[in-house]
Amino acid sequence: MKITTLTLFIFATGMFILFVAAVPQDQKKGGPWNIPAEYKSKANPYKSDASLLKLGKNAYSKHCRSCHGNTGIGDGPMAKNLKTHPGDFSDAEFQKNHTDGELFYMSYIGRDEMPNFEKKITDEEERWAVINYLRSLKK
Numbered sequence: 601m602k603i604t605t606l607t608l609f610i611f612a613t614g615m616f617i618l619f620v621a622a623v624p625q626d627q628k629k630g631g632p633w634n635i636p637a638e639y640k641s642k643a644n645p646y647k648s649d650a651s652l653l654k655l656g657k658n659a660y661s662k663h664c665r666s667c668h669g670n671t672g673i674g675d676g677p678m679a680k681n682l683k684t685h686p687g688d689f690s691d692a693e694f695q696k697n698h699t700d701g702e703l704f705y706m707s708y709i710g711r712d713e714m715p716n717f718e719k720k721i722t723d724e725e726e727r728w729a730v731i732n733y734l735r736s737l738k739k
Contacts, residue, residue: 604658624664627685630712635705642701646725648732656733659726664707672737682713703731 627736646652660668668680671676672689680687698706708727710716721727 610645622660626735627682630684630687633702633706633711635702639705639709640699640700642699644700644702644704644728645732646728646732648735652725652732653736654730655726656736659721659730660733663720664730672734684713686714689734689737690739692739695735700728700735703734704728707731707734 665676666678667674667676667686668677668689669686674686674688676686677704702726706714707730708717708721721730
């Protein structure tokens with residue numbers, strides 16, 4: 601009888617923890633970005649290949665993963681501390697609705713809680729490698 605009660609208690613505690621962890625944070629969705637026309641039409645000069653994706657993944661891991669998570673869904677360890685959800689890069693609508701130039705602007709110029717990375721990622725190829733890596737995250 602004691603083992604059954606203990607097992608039930610452990611199970612109930614585990615389910616409670618899973619439920620609490622699964623409840624979304626009270627984060628608002630970010631509003632539309634005001635992106636200058638020069639960025640909207642900016643083309644990515646680097647074709648995606650294995651070495652560029654590796655470079656992009658390394659830069660993403662260093663600078664982006666803490667908020668955007670390992671798979672780009674916005675579940676990084678720092679995301680829960682933000683007022684605005686970081687977004688989901690894997691979402692088909694996100695991928696479809698943003699040009700590479702727009703992603704470049706959002707990723708490096710930033711706004712509000714999204715920091716500016718112009719001084720942290722100074723290499724042009726590395727910047728575009730991150731954009732190529734973001735494109736690889738789509739579902």
